[in-house]
Amino acid sequence: MGPKKTDRQKIRGEIRIGLGSCCVASGSDDIRQAVERTVFENGLEVQLKHVGCVGMCHQVPLVEILPEGKEPTLYAKVTPGDVKKIIESHFAPPDLFKRIRNKLINAIENIQTDIHWDGIERYHLNVREKHVASFLGNQIPIATEYRGIINPLDIEEYRQRRGFEAIQRVLTKMSPEEVISEIKISGMRGRGGACFPTGLKWELVAEQKNPMKYLICNGDEGDPGAFMDRMLLESYPYRVIEGMLIAAYAVGATAGYFYIRAEYPLAVKRITRALEICRENNILGQNIMHSDFSFDIQLVEGAGAFVCGEETALIESIEGNRGFPRLRPPYPAEKGLWDQPTLVNNTETYAQIAYIIRNGAESFNKIGTQECKGTKVFALAGKIARGGLIEVPMGITICAVVEEIGGADTPIDLLTLTKAGAMMGSGGMVVLDDTDCMVDIARYFLAFTQKESCGKCTFCRIGTRRMLDILNRLCSGQGRDGDIEELENLGEWTKKGSLCGLGKTAPNPVLTTIRYFRDEYEAHIKGKCPTGRCVDMIKYSINDQCIGCTLCAQKCPVGAIEFKPHEKHAIDPEKCIKCDSCRQVCTVDAVSVE
Ligand SMILES: Cc1cc2nc3c(=O)[nH]c(=O)nc-3n(C[C@H](O)[C@H](O)[C@H](O)COP(=O)(O)O)c2cc1C
Ligand code: SF4
Ligand code: SF4
Ligand code: SF4
Ligand code: FES
Missing domain, CATH: 3.40.30.10 (Glutaredoxin)
Structure with a gap:
């Protein structure tokens, strides 16, 4: 040591x-x-x-x-x-x-x-090298302040870096109304996907007169490609807790919950320990920081279903029931956990709160766009050189994120950016390029939501299934005329007929890819996958360039190419499993894929 x-x-x-x-x-x-x-x-x-x-x-x-x-x-x-x-x-x-x-x-x-x-x-x-500078340079760390510098669980270090200053100010100098007003002025909107104004949500809960009110930090984060909340919980546990405390004081909450997915063991471990340390330091429990305010938080591990991130399903899950979304209204702000008023905010939302109180609403308000203030944390992954967790001002162009921060290998054109944009949810950004098949990508996302549908609504349950059947047919060369229109029709009905955001947004990847890449769908109906990604629709053969070097025959894992030194080789389509090894090994481009 x-x-x-x-x-x-x-x-x-x-x-x-x-x-x-x-x-x-x-x-x-x-x-x-x-x-x-x-x-x-x-x-x-x-x-x-x-x-x-x-x-x-x-x-x-x-x-x-x-x-x-x-x-x-x-x-x-x-x-x-x-x-x-x-x-x-x-x-x-x-x-x-x-x-x-x-x-x-x-x-x-x-x-x-x-x-x-x-x-x-x-x-x-x-850090002055160009690629590191461009990765870090465009970022404004608020939720991720002091990243790579502070020890996540060192409470003294958090204090030294102005940690708990905001909650102290709130408890000693501000009324709950003043806190809510400050959050409203900041222009903060929830980071969980729906962009609901945070101050307004707090006000709705604060207005309720019930003696019991609850507060929940939503750390379920099940959307593909997203890992923002996991990193915030693992790396800045005290910052999230401080945000929750400020919110609890503002809305008059009597008990709090972290709802963190069980697949995030490190986040669960860090938060559990951080909560213990906070209790030992009078940051949680009775008379916090010697004030009249008492509050404690417990941790509930998520049930593992994507739909449990939806606030009413999450509430059902905490109550010990199956995670079925409830009909809204009433919204949780009025009738939530155990039928009491409940504030549900996203992890990143809470992680921004202390900064606003400490530095004043204006300092936050001046970052971002007219509608969306502050910063957004993105989990960057896919076809880029530098994936990771980034925090950028609202309104930054996708181009700046993908090219300058992500360092995409080639300049990205507008259509490719739209591909990335079309898949962007609450902050998981998966960058694609022109070697990705849009029909296959849409199928991947729909297969995910279809599997995660809780089955309560007919359209979400059956509509997504029907859409997936069509996409499966398209990707295996069995597409039919009218499939695109049928997808559009089913997509619109599924959006309209679904109770919660899962069903309401499930058709989006299909509808947006049809809108921007209709030609790829049309090609699939004609039995062609332009990118060659849909393996059922491609065929490997050996052309006249072949010099009979036998490399492909040696490499083929299923013996689909007969070993014939100095002769033109041939592929047995019955045996070929389309693994692409022969094409990769051939030095003279003699393996064709059609
Ligand atoms: C299917 C589905 C999954 C969701 N998953 C999450 C999630 O993992 N984390 C989250 O904060 N919000 C999630 N939401 C949004 C929540 O219902 C809720 O709007 C959010 O937690 C409110 O926090 P905010 O106001 O701070 O954004 C999900 C919504 C739906 C429909
Ligand atoms: S839209 Fe889908 S996930 Fe949401 S309640 Fe209905 S069936 Fe369940
Ligand atoms: S690797 Fe290429 S050149 Fe060599 S035998 Fe196979 S197809 Fe022909
Ligand atoms: S694609 Fe794979 S399985 Fe098919 S012939 Fe080439 S090496 Fe063999
Ligand atoms: S988890 Fe280590 S740098 Fe992101």
């Missing part, structure tokens, strides 16, 4: 290790152990720090070295084998005596101090 905090005067720098979910999945725990070992073996006087998501999830595992008085250096895609060299290139052991002693004790053969050691140079990221 590194030195204790009491040795701070001796500390010559800091080493930060990202411990978000992506980091952990990429092996950052092994990196942590390697760092601890190296620091111990070399007797280094450096501070080791675990930080949350840095946002650069495409570069994990990440290690940042901050030697005292020198520029920080961020290392990406680090392996445990790199750690020793990286650390030793920044921090030589304290003195010659210690160096020799460590050498003897730990049998370190070679202490590497050359900063330009080849093996690590390629991982070195400088």
